[in-house]
Amino acid sequence: MQYLVQPGGALRGRLRVPGDKSISHRAVILGALAEGVTEVRGLLEGADVLATIAAFRAMGVEIEGPREGWLRIHGVGLRGLQAPQAPLDCGNSGTAMRLLAGVLAGQPFASSLTGDESLQRRPMGRVIDPLQAMGARITSKEGRAPLQIEGATLHGIDYVLPMASAQVKSAILLAGLYAEGRTCVQEPAPTRDHSERMLRGFGYTLEQEPLRACLQGGGALQGQAIDVPADISSATFFLLGATIAPDSDLLLENVGINPTRTGVIEILTRMGARIDLTQLREVGGEPVADIRVRSAKLQGIDIPPRLVPLAIDEFPAIFVAAACAEGQTRVREAAELRVKESDRIAVMAAGLRSLGIKVEESADGALIHGGSLTGGTVDSHGDHRIAMSFAMAALRSQEPIQILDCENVATSFPTFPELARQAGLDLAQVNP
Numbered sequence: 001m002q003y004l005v006q007p008g009g010a011l012r013g014r015l016r017v018p019g020d021k022s023i024s025h026r027a028v029i030l031g032a033l034a035e036g037v038t039e040v041r042g043l044l045e046g047a048d049v050l051a052t053i054a055a056f057r058a059m060g061v062e063i064e065g066p067r068e069g070w071l072r073i074h075g076v077g078l079r080g081l082q083a084p085q086a087p088l089d090c091g092n093s094g095t096a097m098r099l100l101a102g103v104l105a106g107q108p109f110a111s112s113l114t115g116d117e118s119l120q121r122r123p124m125g126r127v128i129d130p131l132q133a134m135g136a137r138i139t140s141k142e143g144r145a146p147l148q149i150e151g152a153t154l155h156g157i158d159y160v161l162p163m164a165s166a167q168v169k170s171a172i173l174l175a176g177l178y179a180e181g182r183t184c185v186q187e188p189a190p191t192r193d194h195s196e197r198m199l200r201g202f203g204y205t206l207e208q209e210p211l212r213a214c215l216q217g218g219g220a221l222q223g224q225a226i227d228v229p230a231d232i233s234s235a236t237f238f239l240l241g242a243t244i245a246p247d248s249d250l251l252l253e254n255v256g257i258n259p260t261r262t263g264v265i266e267i268l269t270r271m272g273a274r275i276d277l278t279q280l281r282e283v284g285g286e287p288v289a290d291i292r293v294r295s296a297k298l299q300g301i302d303i304p305p306r307l308v309p310l311a312i313d314e315f316p317a318i319f320v321a322a323a324c325a326e327g328q329t330r331v332r333e334a335a336e337l338r339v340k341e342s343d344r345i346a347v348m349a350a351g352l353r354s355l356g357i358k359v360e361e362s363a364d365g366a367l368i369h370g371g372s373l374t375g376g377t378v379d380s381h382g383d384h385r386i387a388m389s390f391a392m393a394a395l396r397s398q399e400p401i402q403i404l405d406c407e408n409v410a411t412s413f414p415t416f417p418e419l420a421r422q423a424g425l426d427l428a429q430v431n432p
């Protein structure tokens with residue numbers, strides 16, 4: 001499926017983007033492993049989260065829904081999962097595969113994890129290594145999926161993460177629930193802490209210091225009611241669009257603003273964006289706000305590397321913002337972007353170049369020269385966030401933008417075309 005987006009227009013009104021993907025995965029996982037019922041509202045019904053739901057159903061967990069963001073999970077307790085009869089298919093989802101690997105490593109049964117072409121190219125050694133150090137028995141295709149996981153008895157470890165990755169941190173903490181003794185993870189920079197917050201919400205004791213979390217195996221999780229805020233990573237496309245399109249004024253409701261996720265707000269604000277947070281509140285252990293964004297003139301900046309992990313999923317949108325800014329924007333210490341759903345440095349550089357923007361690529365980032373977007377055809381390489389970012393770029397292009405390979409938008413934001421049109425983007429979906 002392709003998008004054909006007409007140039008120009010403005011984004012106006014108010015809208016609520018779907019639930020946070022990271023929090024939705026974790027709600028399903030902890031709900032399944034808890035004792036009693038977990039009821040979720042605001043769940044993201046994207047393909048990635050549906051893969052996690054299907055995996056737990058395949059392991060004997062009864063799950064009602066999802067319906068309009070509602071889900072009821074009948075938790076089986078930490079020891080209640082049953083052996084799946086077939087490989088668990090994580091689709092396009094790195095979060096599903098890495099977090100499930102953590103859960104499955106400590107089960108008394110064998111299982112296997114697989115995924116689509118993109119997921120089979122992504123590095124899994126980063127979870128296999130620490131899990132093996134805990135006693136897990138995992139085989140892979142040279143550090144890539146499919147993964148075969150044999151049942152094993154785990155022991156705690158004290159693990160220093162070699163990269164800033166919330167997925168790896170979470171996989172180890174989940175395995176730690178099954179391990180004898182204490183499991184600690186230490187990260188080189190702050191990454192999203194939804195697992196830590198939700199584990200505590202489910203009544204699990206966690207010792208936390210800055211950049212470090214520890215837990216003792218053998219406890220229990222208690223089923224909870226969970227309200228999932230709107231996903232700031234999905235809101236980002238609208239922050240981008242309303243900033244770059246003249247005469248825009250948009251209100252995004254109920255967005256999660258966990259400080260480990262708000263790097264994009266800081267980066268866009270430093271570039272000159274007009275973004276205001278109102279109605280700040282806390283919902284289910286996560287900070288939430290309404291976000292107002294209005295058109296602004298952007299300036300290129302040198303993006304501080306400390307903000308990279310805090311905006312890790314937002315770089316496709318930030319690259320487009322940089323293309324619309326005056327002057328140069330430098331991204332560095334962002335090599336992790338090369339191992340996302342696509343190589344986001346290479347794919348964004350190629351896409352922007354085909355729209356007439358000068359981009360110099362480096363191993364760990366890029367230098368983007370602000371300019372004017374012509375229009376033309378870009379290949380998203382099946383990367384949802386790249387497809388949505390280029391759709392917004394049309395608000396400032398001279399000619400239409402055609403975007404190839406957009407079906408994976410359904411992994412994180414199935415209602416994107418609808419909501420974007422409602423806000424004022426002239427987007428058509430085309431089946432070639």
Ligand code: S3P
Binds near residue numbers: 023166313
């Ligand atoms: C996620 C962590 C990040 C992020 C991904 C979701 C999570 O990945 O890019 O979209 O839910 O924990 P890494 O841990 O690989 O940085």
